[in-house]
């Protein structure tokens with residue numbers, strides 16, 4: 001068993017932003033506890049100033065355990081990264097412990113609050129993950145969060161390349177990602193990895209009137225990972241993750257439903273629209289795949305003009321299965337908002353064979369940034385509650401988890417709160433379609449599947465234009481990505497699911 005104290009965002013300064021008593025309280029707790037080591041995930045200081053670093057090195061000296069410290073965006077202000085190396089230690093590094101390793105990486109960008117694990121650092125991280133691939137427990141630590149966090153207001157400052165980093169960590173079977181930054185304690189499991197966000201240890205700036213806290217991570221020899229958020233009030237919230245074992249998937253029983261998911265057709269007269277590819281795909285869907293329902297996750301036209309809507313309608317009329325189309329931001333440009341309703345109608349709840357599909361509108365005028373809104377979130381929560389007995393599928397345009405190969409700038413304004421609504425309500429499946437690349441991960445109990453672009457040449461998918469084929473069996477979901485030109489497939493995700501229809 002390994003026990004880690006995870007502190008973060010101490011924001012040490014001479015000014016009133018810093019709460020020295022909270023720091024001392026937590027450090028005493030940490031020193032008394034049976035911890036093997038301590039991880040500090042950054043924002044050690046408030047402004048990266050010399051006087052702050054001097055005080056910080058004294059304050060950190062109070063911690064009587066091995067200590068790993070990661071730089072945060074506040075630490076690198078005023079070229080503080082030079083002082084970090086001088087007063088605290090290396091910006092990137094490796095700490096080995098019995099059975100495991102902590103690889104920490106500097107995710108800061110001087111003078112910005114945003115994060116990035118840029119080209120060199122990304123390769124360095126990848127090389128370290130390969131070097132330590134034999135270790136049973138791989139921990140990656142950085143300052144910035146990886147998936148949207150609830151209760152942070154507008155979603156921002158996630159790593160620009162969060163999708164790539166998330167993909168990298170999952171491919172290398174990282175067991176734990178620790179971070180801080182938003183001053184909100186939170187624990188998610190993504191596939192078999194625990195994402196452990198610390199709140200803030202000693203900064204006045206907490207959110208929603210919260211108090212200072214730190215996280216206690218326990219890694220058991222059998223692979224279980226336990227995270228307890230411990231607040232200075234003594235309040236504790238504990239979460240445990242058991243790794244999925246054995247990782248063998250055999251469908252039990254007949255297939256319950258087949259869904260085809262597509263996005264970003266961007267029907268238009270522009271050269272980037274690949275008409276033949278779309279025709280081909282529709283033929284394959286009608287003749288070979290024969291799904292129960294086809295979901296289009298938005299950007300059905302490239303611009304919201306009548307001529308394009310006419311063409312798009314012609315294409316989708318040909319699809320024989322039941323259809324559900326939600327608008328993307330391209331669809332509602334110009335007169336698109338009205339045209340979408342005219343040609344495709346107000347998206348409505350679809351119920352079939354014990355499944356319910358809930359369309360959610362996230363597109364806004366004249367911006368690729370989407371929003372669900374607090375009323376929209378309440379609607380989702382209510383729907384998930386009402387249809388608890390059904391298999392619930394939520395459908396929207398904007399991606400909620402970051403997508404590889406895209407620059408993540410918070411494409412859904414309130415992604416953090418939306419993600420919490422979906423995972424708390426235990427949505428059985430979430431379908432999104434922004435970013436021009438396919439990606440699928442399970443967050444908590446909810447698989448989230450993003451579709452790439454089916455017929456738009458400007459995409460980010462090395463597999464090419466594609467759509468997803470989702471088969472639901474009792475207790476299991478399989479997602480294949482189908483190459484839109486060749487019809488070849490590859491596995492995008494496979495999950496055992498609890499809930500409705502579990503044998």
Ligand SMILES: [Fe+2]
Pocket residue numbers: 009011043072074181182183
């Ligand atoms: Fe901070």
Ligand SMILES: [Fe+2]
Pocket residue numbers: 043072073074143180181182
């Ligand atoms: Fe920060």
